[in-house]
Structure formats: C-alpha cells, structure tokens
Amino acid sequence: MLTDDFHVFDTTLRDGAQREGISYSVGDKLAVARLLDTLGVGFIEGGWPGAVPKDTEFFARAADGELKLEHATLVAFGSTRKAGVGVAVDAQVRALLDSRASVVTLVAKSDVWHVERALRTSLEENLAMVSDTVSFLVGEGRRVFLDCEHFFDGYAHDRDYGVRVLEAAQEAGADVGVLCDTNGGMLPMGIAEIVAEVRSRVGIRLGIHTQDDTGCAVANTLAAVSAGVTHVQGTANGYGERAGNANIFSVIGGLVFKMGLDVLPAGTIGESQRVAHAIAEIANLAPDTHAPYVGSSAFAHKAGLHASAIKMGPELYNHMSPELVGNSQKILITEMAGRASVELKSAELGVDVTGRPEVVSSVVERVKEREAGGWSYEAADASFELLVRDELAGGSFSAPFELESYRAIVDRREDGTVVTEATVKVHADGRRVISTAEGNGPVNALDRALRQALGDVYPRLAEFELTDFKVRILPGKHGTDAVTRVLIETADAAGDWTTVGVHPNIIEASWLALADAVRFGLLPPSA
Template sequence: MSRKIEIFDSTLRDGAQGSGISFSLDDKIKITLELDSLGVDYIEAGNPGSNQKDREYFEKINTMKLENSKLVAFGSTRRKNSNAAEDQNVNNLLIANTPAISIFGKSWDYHVTDVLGTTLEENLNMIADTISYMVSKEKEVIFDAEHFFDGYKNNPEYALSTLRAAVDAGARALVLCDTNGGAFPDEIYEITKKVIEEFGVDVGIHCHNDGGMAVANSIMSVEAGANQVQGTFLGIGERCGNANLSTIVPNLQIKRGYDCIPEENLQNLTTAARYIAEISNLTLDHSMPYVGNNAFAHKGGMHVDGIIKAKGSFEHIDPELVGNDRKFIMSEVSGKNTIISRIKKVDPSLTKDSPETKEILDLLKRLEHEGYQFEGAEASFDLVIRKHLGRYTPFFILDHYKIIEEEKQGEDDCTASALIKVIVKGREEMTAAEGNGPVNAIDKAIRKALEVFYENLKDFHLVDFKVRVLDGANTAAKVRVLIDSTDGQEFWSTIGVSTNIIEASVGALVDSIEYKLIKDLEQK
C-alpha cells in the first residue's frame, strides 16, 4: 500500500499574501469547495482574529458540510510574558470553530532575540503554553516551525528544542518551514531526516520559492520521510510564492506512487487549477507543469511527428491523467503533421496528402507573413480551416460599430462608449455600452447585444489582452492583437492584425465569440 501524504493547502491564507491577490468572501467559499471536491486533506483558511472578512468566512463555511477536507485556522503563539488563556489573538482562533489549528512559532534564535525581542527560554514557553491551551480545548494542533531551516543551520540545538516544546505540549504534527525560501534540496533532505529520527510524530514541509526550488524541496522532504506537504494550489504567495501543489501532487502521486488525493480526482487537476486561477483573477501561467495550457503543447515538426508516431516520445505523462489536453501549435515551422491534426478535427476524412492540407499550409504561411501568429491563437486558426473548407457559417454579423472617446474628470473609469449593430438570422439588435477604453467598450456592447440571442455567452469573458507593434515604431505601424478568453471551463486564444488597433481588436474579439459558439454547438 502506498504511503499517504497529507496535502495541506494554504491558498486562502499564505496565498492571499501574494502581490495582486485579494479574495472576496465569496471567492474564499468557492475555492474552499473546489479544494474539498478535489480531496485535499487540510484547508488553511485564515486567521479569524486578523480581519472581519475571515471571521465572516468561518461563520459561513461552518454552515456547510465539507466532504473531504478539514478546515484549519491559523495564528501565532501567545505574546511574550503573558498567558495563552488570556491572549485575545489566541482565543480568536477558537472563534473559527475549526477541528484543527495551525500555530506558528519562532525556531530561529536570531528571530527570537532580534524580532520578538525576548529570551530563548520565553519563546519555548510561548510555544508550549499556546499549544497546550489549544489541546485542552480539544483542537488538533499543527505546529509550524517558522524559519526552521535557517534556525537549524544557525543553532541546531535550539531549533530542535522548539520542536520538542511543541511535541511535549501535544502538537500532532511538526511542520518545518523554509520561510525565506533559500534552502537547497540536499539541505532539506538531510535536516528533515534528522528531525524524523529525533521525534515520533508526523512531520510536514512548508517551502517558499525564493530560490526557485520550493517544489523540489518539498519532494525531497517527502523522500526523507515527511508525510505532510503544505503549499498553495497555484504557487501564489508572498514574494516569489509558495510551493505549487498543482505540480507537487502529480509529481508525488504519478511519478513516485504516493497517495495524495483520491486517484479518480487526479483527472480534475487541470480544471481545478483553471477554476481557482479564474476566481483569483489570475492568468494561469501557460507553461505551468501539468495544468498549463502549454504543458503538453508541441510546435517543432520533429516533435509533432514523434508524438503522432509514439505518444511517449516527447511527453513525460499522458495529459489525460491530469485532465489536460495534447496540443499541436500552429506555426510556419510546424509541418504537415501539426496541420493535419487540426484539420482532422474539422474533417476527419482529410490526410496529410490531401490537396486541402497543402492549401491550408500555404495559407498559414501567407497569413504569418502578413503578421498573424497562430502559435498563440489556435482558436483563430480553427476558424481559418473551417472557412477554407466551407465548414463555417457565421453566428452573427457585426454590421457596424462606432466608438466615442472622451476625457472625464474624477474617478469614473468609463473613458469610451461604443454603439454597435449585430445581425443574427435576419434579426437586428442595436445597443451601446461604456467601458474603460474603446476595446473594453466594444467588447461589452457586442456581448450585450449577442446575449439576446445566445444565453451561453453570459459566462464568456476576456482574461488577457496583448498588443504588439509589428513593423516599426510609428503610428502607421501594423499591430497584432491577441485575446485570451474563457467560459470558466476552457481557455482559448484568438488574433487580429491591422494597422488600426481597434479593427485588430474587433477581429480577435469576433473570432473569440464565434469559437465559443461553435464549441458549445458541437458539444451538444
């Protein structure tokens, strides 16, 4: 039987400390339910004593039933020279009414004397008093030994004494924290191993990514015997982020045979990552291992040819294991195998020797010469194929549009308005919308008009918008616009090229909407 590794997710606590991250109460609830559905063991959700939002969160989440995960409230040891039972911050943790509580305390003597401003002995008292108090309240206590690896390297005897104080006070698990994120995998392995040999309780690992090694360090700690991994689901967090659980889980479970989440839930990993990214208002890194859009993307002709002949030739796992898809990226260097894989999705009867395949390949090269780049806009290339093969009927016609821009005083973000008319099956719909700039205004206006005919567009929106000047730094230059879109389940990219940035943007936007409508129709 494979060894169980507890997955402890801190997206809602440590992840919320990342730059640009701001979870609403509703966001936190949605992420909690998604993590519970995925089957993580612990969800560290915040500190009820630190802010009103966290208090409201715990009140609301306690009215719901989680199927797989155990909620954790997070807080520090009591203040120096006080009593845990009388410490308001400590007692606030009990308000959360969670079965488990994560208590963090100092394990680096330098931090004790120079940050807390107390004695080494008093710090041990703070750890023991706080944990024993929580245990007396029948709470499962997980002790986060903050800065443990730096502390151990500076003063191993004292760092270990903080762990001993926690264990003697009743902590169920000791979590070794690489809080500054500067340790190396070999150091993590050796120190974790020594701690496991010294103490007879569960040991966990909590790594930050300041040295780019948080995932590797977490895995090495598990290899040394740790049975709990803490991290955030997308690697978000303070400074350079935390260990990325969406990478660690498949590495441990698929590659090393550990038991992290229910086996049947691995195929939901990519969907969960994209869902959490969407709620977090993040553009998921396309190159993120396992769950990124490019994790199983192939562009070079030799790579594509190899994958078609033998799937394992240029992929370390089957993408379906984590719910991702294999992609062949459109490019002038891709070769016929890439093109035919996309063409077959539209017309399975065509082969790489069909005249239509050569025609589309020539068309691709001509369009890329004109400034199109389908490497990052495969949805637009699908539409190119459909149009060339006569397999395309537009869902709507953008009859005309007019944009008005204006300067406004004050804090109003609406700096442009758009008036548009669309025609759907002979019916006309005319509407207007304001937006933060002309592209945002016309995006809102088009979707507002089309939702009259297509209700499924209500979940559709843009997540990224990029503009690149192609041929010279002057106002007459040709520009390329790339738009990333989502409906909450899937992501796709489209492109527009023109000397007019609005025209290029509208072209990419129309392609994106058309692709969404085609996709939904074919799924039915």
C-alpha cells in the same frame, strides 16, 4: 482508502491570501474551501481567527453549517501564547478554541535570532510558550501541528535550538512539527540534508512548508518528502507572499505521478485543472497558462518535430497523460508547424484531412507565408479552422456574406464629443444590404453595422458578443511599414472563439478578424 499516513495540507486561505492583490471576502473563502475539498486535500487552513475579523467570521459560518467538507478537515492558525502571559488567558489562544476547529496550527519561533531579536524574550521562555500552548490545546481536545518558523535559517545559526523546539512540541502532545523555509532561500540539496539529519534526532512526525523565493519551493517540498517528511504544505497556484508558496497542484502531481504516492482520495486528482482555474477566478487573477500540470499550455506543442512524434504516440513528447489532471493536449499552429501539426490540429478542431496530403501541404505553406507577414494562428483557432476549410473546398468554401465595401467615420466635434459611424454594403442570401450604425469606436461601429445588415438573414447573430479585442503593432521588415495584428474574441451561449486579422491599416485588420468571427460563428454544426 486514505489513511493518516500522509498529509496534504493546503494554506491557500491563510498564507496564500498574503499575495499582493488578493483580498478574499468570507464568501470567497467558503467557495475556495469547497473547491479544495473536491480536490481531496486532507487539511484546509482557513485563516487566523481572533487576529483577522474576516477569518473569525469564516470559522463561525463554517461551524454553523455553511461549509460541509467531504474529504478535508478545517484548520485554525494562530501563535503560541505571548511571552509572560498565562496560556489560559491569552486572547489569541482563546480565539483558536472559539473557532471550533478540531485542528490547530501554531506558529512558533525556532531560530535563536528571531527569539532574541524579534520576540525579545529568552530561549527558555520561547520553549515554555510552545510547551504551554500545545499542551493547553491538546487538553481541550484539539489536534495540534506546530509550524517552526525560520527553521532552516535557524539551523544554520544553532543546530540544536530548533530541535529543542520540536522536542518541546512533541512532549506537549503535538502531532506534527513542520519545518518552515520562511524566507524561501533554501535549495533542494540543503533541504534534504537538514531534514534527514533532524529526522534522525527527533521522534516527532515532520512536515515541510516552503516559499518560492529561489524558484525551488516545489522541488524543496519533494526533496523533503524523499528525506522522510509525511506532511506537505502548499497553496493553490503557488499564491503567497513575495514570490509565493509551493504550488499545491505541482506538489501533488509530483507526489502522485513521479513518486507513486497515493495522497488523494481515488478520482479527485482529475479535478486539478478545474479547481486551479476556479480559484484563480475567485482571486481575480488570470490563470497561469504555463503552470505545470494545470496550465492550459502545460501540454501544448509548437514545433513540427514534436507534432510528428506525437502523431505516433502522445507519450513521446508528454511526460504524462494530461487527462489525468483534467487537462488536454494542444497543438499550436505557427511558422514552426509541419504536416503533422496541421493534421493533429485539424483533428483537434473536428476537421478531417485524412487522405488529403495536398490540402495539408497547402495549409502548411499558407501558414508559413502568412506568419512571415505578421499573422499568428497560435491563439486564433477559429481563423485557422476557416483556413483549413477553405483549402478543403479548393478555395471556394461558402461564406455567409460577401463584402462590397465598408466605411468608418470618426467625427470629433467642437464640444469634445466623439461620434463614430460605420456603413457596410454586403451581399447575403441573394440580396444587397446597406447598413449604418454608430459605436464607441470604428471597430464597434463596424461590428454593429455588419450584424445589423445580416440580422434578418442570420438571426443567430443577435446571440454573438464581442468579448475581447487585442491589438499589436508589428515592426516592418526590410524597409516595409509596420503592420497591425488584431485578435478578436467572440462568444455566444455555446462558447467562445478567437479570430485574427493583419494589415497595415488597423481598421482593415479589425475588419478581417470581425469577418472571420461571423463566418466561424455561423458555421453549421456539421460543417
């Protein structure tokens, strides 16, 4: 049972939304909040009501019942009253009350430079702004956290003023004083030193908010926890302004698995990868494949030496079990692969090569030979599985069709119209079939012609969809011409698969990938 002893505070919807390229709709914000709640964070900062119209609407819809949270408490963000304005009549402060959020985070200046140069007010007036606003909101039944903006930079300018801001907040009834590395310039040793010193000087509970401008946001957060803070702030996938914020998934991973702190409800941390990727989709950003803990390659192994050790025990090259965060181990097949890599990868794909050392050796040699010629199986599991099955069958693995020939013609007409036509001649089910189709390019036309030719024999082909097509031109070696590598992703209702083709001619490279896509997609379930 979690208590209030430690706070995991997420600000994806406020600070994270400041990342370049992110623009959440109100519906998006509601969906992200639900995902964060399934992760089990304690607080979700929803935005700045009164300052941002979408945020005002978000809080209204949440309060009216559209957002039901099981674990988290929704937090409204805003600033202290303006200089020279009574707190009870400050429109932004009133908007915080109107949001109906039970918790409010106030941002306040804690750096003398910013008070005097940015706010253009006196140091005493700034302290009064903090005290007045906190006490007013607490008097209205709100729980208040204070974000001390530019705290660490300010500590270098004046070691006492930031402490006075924290003391003013505490005396007015604030629960937490959050030390913010707003410019993101700190390193872990500096964070730890200052947090420890400030903790010895004040009685208020301390929190930490870090930016990633030095690439140390997560490390800085964990250093602050080691020094005594019990409230951490971060964003999903590290989204945020400039280089971003502390990645909440990495922070939680460090707290739980490396520091032994139970900061989430039981069982929710296994949702980490799913939540991370779902939020990336909502933000319309590709998930970071190499993100710690939750990236699809966070537990991927390429070197044969690693695979040999992992075969004896996954913990030999994994710092933890990937399943704990909803992730999985992945073995990559490249020219670096050894026998163990092939065995583990085959098992991962559901192909049993147990007791077939000659097959494993043959696959290793074929992979190395092909990689030297430009092939890459690292992102083409389907083509690798077909290669293994071919070797298991002694080179006679049954294929659903046999190619006789193909032809692709591109006709650029006088009026500027471009027409592409492809003809394929194949043998399938004892029949010779000739099919012609048009497409928006040679590959599309070949794909249509092939599926059209085989459609009567294999009706399942109607479910296949070519979803991605990537081309890379590889430089030739030792005076040879350049070659083309094509990766094709195909999908049906059951899932998706990727195949590869390599050849000096881009059409032939595409055909090889297309043929593999059909071969793999038509594999029987028990193959």
